[in-house]
Structures are given as C-alpha cells and as structure tokens.
Amino acid sequence: MLGRFPALAGADLEVGESEIVLVQGPNGAGKSTLLRVCAGLLRIESGRAEVLGHDLVTDRAAVRRSVGLLGHDTALYDDLTVEENLRFWARASRIDDEAVPAALDRLGVADRLRDVAVRNLSAGQRRRTALAAVVVRRPRLWLLDEPHSGLDQGGRDLIDQVILDAASAGATVMLASHELDRTLDLATRHLTVAGGTITSDERGSREPGGHDAA
Amino acid sequence: MLRDAWLVAAKDLQIEWRSRVTFSQVVPFAGLVLVLFGFALDANRPVLLQATSGLFWVTIMFVSTLAVQRSTSIETTDGARRALLLAGVEPPAVFVGKSIAVAVQLFAVEIVLLAGVVVLYSADVEAWGLVFATCLVATVGIAAAGTLLGALVAGVRARETVLPILLLPVLAPVLIGATRAFDDALGSVAVDGWSWLGLLAGFGVINVVLGALSYGVLLEET
Numbered sequence: 001m002l003g004r005f006p007a008l009a010g011a012d013l014e015v016g017e018s019e020i021v022l023v024q025g026p027n028g029a030g031k032s033t034l035l036r037v038c039a040g041l042l043r044i045e046s047g048r049a050e051v052l053g054h055d056l057v058t059d060r061a062a063v064r065r066s067v068g069l070l071g072h073d074t075a076l077y078d079d080l081t082v083e084e085n086l087r088f089w090a091r092a093s094r095i096d097d098e099a100v101p102a103a104l105d106r107l108g109v110a111d112r113l114r115d116v117a118v119r120n121l122s123a124g125q126r127r128r129t130a131l132a133a134v135v136v137r138r139p140r141l142w143l144l145d146e147p148h149s150g151l152d153q154g155g156r157d158l159i160d161q162v163i164l165d166a167a168s169a170g171a172t173v174m175l176a177s178h179e180l181d182r183t184l185d186l187a188t189r190h191l192t193v194a195g196g197t198i199t200s201d202e203r204g205s206r207e208p209g210g211h212d213a214a
Numbered sequence: 215m216l217r218d219a220w221l222v223a224a225k226d227l228q229i230e231w232r233s234r235v236t237f238s239q240v241v242p243f244a245g246l247v248l249v250l251f252g253f254a255l256d257a258n259r260p261v262l263l264q265a266t267s268g269l270f271w272v273t274i275m276f277v278s279t280l281a282v283q284r285s286t287s288i289e290t291t292d293g294a295r296r297a298l299l300l301a302g303v304e305p306p307a308v309f310v311g312k313s314i315a316v317a318v319q320l321f322a323v324e325i326v327l328l329a330g331v332v333v334l335y336s337a338d339v340e341a342w343g344l345v346f347a348t349c350l351v352a353t354v355g356i357a358a359a360g361t362l363l364g365a366l367v368a369g370v371r372a373r374e375t376v377l378p379i380l381l382l383p384v385l386a387p388v389l390i391g392a393t394r395a396f397d398d399a400l401g402s403v404a405v406d407g408w409s410w411l412g413l414l415a416g417f418g419v420i421n422v423v424l425g426a427l428s429y430g431v432l433l434e435e436t
Binding site: 039040041043061064065067068069071072073074075076077078079080084088089091092093094117 | 228233298299
C-alpha cells in the first residue's frame with residue numbers, strides 16, 4: 001500500500017524455471033514493487049502467492065533466503081572493502097565465502113579493486129560489486145531492478161551474459177528495466193505494468209533455456 | 215543466533231575501526247563537554263566535585279545518541295537492512311550484534327572519559343569495582359535501548375533529531391541509577407551504590423528482552 005492506495009493490484013502471474021521476464025512500464029507503475037513483493041520484502045494485503053514453492057504470506061523467510069535481489073540500493077558498506085563486503089554477505093547468507101573471488105572475476109571486478117573501500121568505487125563498479133553479491137548467493141530466483149544502470153557498454157554486456165548463464169542453469173530471472181533496446185532481446189517474456197496492474201504479458205523472441213524462437 | 219550476532223557485531227566494529235568516527239569525533243566531543251562543564255563550575259570546586267557523577271553520565275547520554283545514530287545509519291544508508299532480511303539473519307541476532315558493537319564503543323569512551331574526570335576534575339575514586347560494574351551494566355542498557363529506538367526511527371526522515379528526543383527520556387533511569395552509583399564510588403554522596411546497580415541491571419534486562427522480541431517487527435515495518 002502507498003498511503004491508502006494499493007501499490008500493486010491485479011498481478012496474476014506464473015513464471016517457470018529458466019525464464020527471463022522483462023518487467024517494463026513507466027515510472028511509478030509498480031515494477032520495483034512487484035520485484036520486492038516477489039522477494040518477500042513487502043507484505044501482500046490480499047490474494048495469495050507462492051515463490052519457489054514457499055507461501056509469500058506465511059513463509060516469507062524461506063522466500064527471502066531463496067532469492068537474490070539487486071535493487072536501486074546496492075546494500076554495500078562504504079567503509080568495508082569490496083571483498084570484505086562480499087565475504088560478509090556470503091557468511092550472513094550461510095554460503096561458503098570461497099565463492100567470492102570467482103564471483104568478482106565473473107563480474108569483471110579487477111584484482112586491484114578488491115581491497116578498495118566501497119566508498120571509493122564509481123557507480124558502475126559499485127553496481128558490479130552488488131551483482132557479484134547476488135552471484136555468490138546462487139539464487140533460484142534473480143530479481144534485478146535496473147541492472148544496467150550506471151554501467152558502461154562492457155559492463156552491460158557482461159550483465160547480459162550473467163543473466164543468460166543464470167537462466168541456462170535453471171534459475172528464473174525477473175528484471176525491471178527501461179532499457180528496452182537491450183532487454184527485449186534478452187527476455188523470454190515481457191510484462192507491462194501500469195498503474196499497479198499487469199496490463200500485458202507476451203512471449204519474447206528468446207525461448208526459455210537460451211534458444212532464440214524461430 | 216550467536217554466530218549471526220557476532221558476525222554483525224564484528225562487521226560494525228570493523229566499520230568503526232576503519233572510519234574512526236568514535237575516536238576522531240565522539241571522544242573529542244565528549245572531552246569538550248567535560249571541559250566546558252569544568253569551565254562553568256570550576257569557580258565553585260566543591261560543587262564541581264559533587265556534580266562530577268551527573269556530568270559524566272550526562273556526557274555519556276549525549277555520546278550514546280551519536281553512537282546509536284551512527285550504528286543506525288550504517289544499515290540505512292544503502293539499504294543494508296533489507297539485505298540482512300534477505301540473507302536470512304535472524305532479527306534478534308541483528309539486534310544483539312548491533313547492541314554489542316554500540317556497547318563496546320560506549321565502554322571505550324567511558325574509560326577515556328573516566329580518565330578525563332580524574333585528571334580534569336581531580337575526582338577521587340574510592341571504589342573502582344563499583345565504577346567499572348556501573349559502566350558495564352549501564353552500557354548494556356543504553357546500547358540495547360538505543361539500538362531498539364534506532365531501528366524504530368530508521369524509516370523516519372528526520373531521524374537525526376527524533377532519536378535524541380526519544381532516547382534521552384528513555385535513558386533517564388540509567389542517568390539516575392548510574393549517577394547515584396557513581397556518587398557512592400566517588401564518595402560524593404552517602405548512598406548505597408550497589409543497590410542502584412540493581413536498578414541498572416533491571417533496566418538492561420528489560421531492554422535486551424524487549425529488543426530481542428520486537429526488533430524483527432521494526433526491521434520489517436520501518
């Protein structure tokens with residue numbers, strides 16, 4: 001709810017494994033809200049929903065543990081280094097922090113940056129680090145809110161590849177984006193959200209699993 | 215839960231170690247307050263000595279608002295609070311961990327301030343055991359109440375000003391109890407300091423239990 005008004009209403013949605021779902025719509029349409037509901041961060045006031053087999057009303061803790069969310073905030077601590085941040089989040093998530101260097105490699109975070117305090121990173125480097133934290137979690141559901149924002153061309157290409165690899169490995173990806181030129185080709189499905197409701201739900205050019213539709 | 219609490223406490227202390235906010239800003243602030251109180255009351259030395267306990271703990275109350283604000287902002291600045299929920303860290307563990315980190319910082323400031331009181335005010339400590347026990351027990355209560363209220367105001371836009379308004383009245387029992395216990399330890403007033411320590415312990419237990427039970431709701435809703 002936003003004040004007395006529902007932030008999201010009429011969202012009727014079923015998403016399968018290996019799907020890459022693009023959530024598009026104007027500012028304030030409810031895209032970020034939809035992702036945060038799927039992450040178990042916002043309570044649903046009515047209706048029912050399951051994420052990865054967990055009830056979103058009664059078992060939000062289990063939902064949260066199974067998803068990886070990259071929001072507008074990067075959830076990084078400014079005074080810790082890149083590597084310390086990732087190791088903290090890995091340990092907090094009860095994941096082996098040995099996966100951290102590989103995740104940083106995957107996101108192209110250079111060796112020289114790993115011991116740099118996050119406050120000294122550029123916006124793009126910060127974004128890559130935050131996505132590396134999601135990669136470390138190896139979630140079954142990736143929720144990415146404007147993942148390309150602040151990144152250079154190389155970073156954008158890299159993130160596209162990370163998304164495709166995750167979907168190929170069987171994860172479901174939902175991404176909210178205004179960068180339709182880039183994400184329309186990436187997605188297996190396009191949702192349009194307007195005024196807090198899903199107004200259209202169409203198949204994309206790519207098939208789930210990574211093959212382009214004929 | 216203890217593992218997560220320690221993880222959060224170690225992270226907050228590591229951040230403090232890197233940023234040096236407590237030692238570069240909070241300790242000098244506390245020292246300045248002591249010096250200013252000294253200037254204001256130095257003309258009447260007996261009054262200064264009689265007021266030493268109260269001045270010490272009033273200074274700690276001010277310092278605690280800074281420490282709690284800093285502790286809260288660590289989690290709110292870039293959305294780390296939500297990430298803690300997503301990571302599956304139990305809210306009581308976050309509460310305990312953050313309280314421990316605040317308590318460690320406050321205790322360090324108290325030690326420095328104690329030295330300042332002895333040097334600047336020429337305070338004569340008669341019972342060091344009571345002094346340290348008071349610092350320890352009072353600090354637990356302050357840190358727990360502060361961490362709880364920090365989470366309560368985390369979503370408020372004007373939290374920097376709202377926090378002291380809420381926190382200082384809540385800490386009034388600590389101010390009274392710790393001042394009385396210190397009065398006994400410094401020999402400035404004839405009271406039983408150990409019985410006041412009981413009040414501080416009660417305050418601490420109530421706030422630790424309250425925090426552990428309600429921190430999850432605050433983390434979710436603010």
